Amino acid sequence: MMKVGIIGSTGYAGGELARLLLQREDTEIIWYGSKSYVGQKYASIYQNMFQFVEAECKEDNIEELAEQADVIFMATPQGLCASLVNENILSKVKIIDLSADFRIKDVGVYEQWYKIKHASPQFIEEAVYGLPEINREAVKKARLIANPGCYPTCSFLSIYPLAKEGLIDMNTIIIDAKSGTSGAGRGAKVDNLYCEVNENMKAYAVGSHRHTPEIEEQLSKAAGKAAAISFTPHLVPMNRGILVTAYASLTKTVSYEEVKAVYDKYYSKEYFVRVLDKDMVPQTRFVEGSNFADVNFKIDPRTNRIIMMGAIDNVVKGAAGQAIQNMNLMFGLPENTGLKQIPMFP
Incomplete structure (x- = not known):
């Protein structure tokens, strides 16, 4: 049973992560992080989770979460993951970052386009660009994934x-x-x-x-x-x-x-x-x-x-689904585990 934390769980990507992961028998979401809704029931924010999730939203305490989780999804705005991640955390837990903080290898280009100073450039080179169709083998060995943009x-x-x-x-x-x-x-x-x-x-x-x-x-x-x-x-x-x-x-x-x-x-x-x-x-x-x-x-x-x-x-292949695809590879699971949903129509 993989223990999963989602920081930024009340955004669209975070909500989709929860929806997809809750359908699995091999994962347990132990942390619904949300800066805006600390103390509120998650199902009161996303009513589709009513009777599926009884948990309340918690603050973005990545240090505490790293002690409990096997993997943390960072579904947060640019800059937050880079400001929180450090060697101590990466030694304990795998991180899949859905923001742009580690996607671009040239820190100067990142800072030019995103208009913020990169808080942890020492991890940029290590981070694997998480497009499984191209970087599958590197994803399998990674502890920090830069989930691609949509x-x-x-x-x-x-x-x-x-x-x-x-x-x-x-x-x-x-x-x-x-x-x-x-x-x-x-x-x-x-x-x-x-x-x-x-x-x-x-x-x-x-x-x-x-x-x-x-x-x-x-x-x-x-x-x-x-x-x-x-x-x-x-x-x-x-x-x-x-x-x-x-x-x-x-x-x-x-x-x-x-x-x-x-x-x-x-x-x-x-x-x-x-x-x-x-x-x-x-x-x-x-x-x-x-x-x-x-x-x-x-x-x-x-x-x-x-x-x-x-x-x-x-929201799926462009964010949450691809992040889970990366998680599957990182933990040695079939890549399509929990992701076999046939497209909805109409």
Whole structure:
């Protein structure tokens, strides 16, 4: 029985962690951490947990939690995990951080894009970027996981095979991404009010979204050369989901069969990445509530470009589900343990 603590349990990612972990027979959530709701019953904040969780929310005491838990999920804003983690804690418990604190290897880039000083840069190099499809073996041996962002997960999985095989010009990548409003978090913001979001769609953080350097760093690593991307996210009036449509110039003429073989080379044995049949396009409604990523592509010979498409549930594969996928690997369990939920429809 794994003992699990969730710091930041009352955010959307934290709530999804609880929902998924409570369905398992091999885990026990011993700590529902929440800075805003200390002393309140967890089920009073998330009523879907009524009669499933009797516990009250506790403060973010990571030192005490490290003495009790086997793994701690940090579903917290940027900066908090880095300010709390230390060698003593990492010697006692495994940490899976859902924030960006350890995703970017260049501390200067992190501080430039996130506008905060990194509190524990000594752990950046050790932290494993927790995209299991790419870093599976490193994840198994890690004690600190940097769980990828939602946009980077969907973008990277859509583009990775072609970047790895050198079939696209890494300086021509344009990523058009759309997310449901849960991606903005549970905090009260005027821009996320019903009347602001309903019947509306907008681009935001144009040319400045903080996931840009994370995507560039991972794609550069895959390609073995520097990548410069244009990334524009959009907010759409739905609860969950990310849809990515990415464009890049081809480095040579290729057929559908050749490109399909490349995707199959990397993903045919991956449980959670589904390469769709020809002429099928990824749709958010067909991954909702699941840890699956649907990907596909379309060659445009007229412009010598390829369109790469992907869809995930931003709260599951883009956050909580991927974090649990990493936990499974860290503890020697089958990767899909507790994550076999078929996407919900309708």
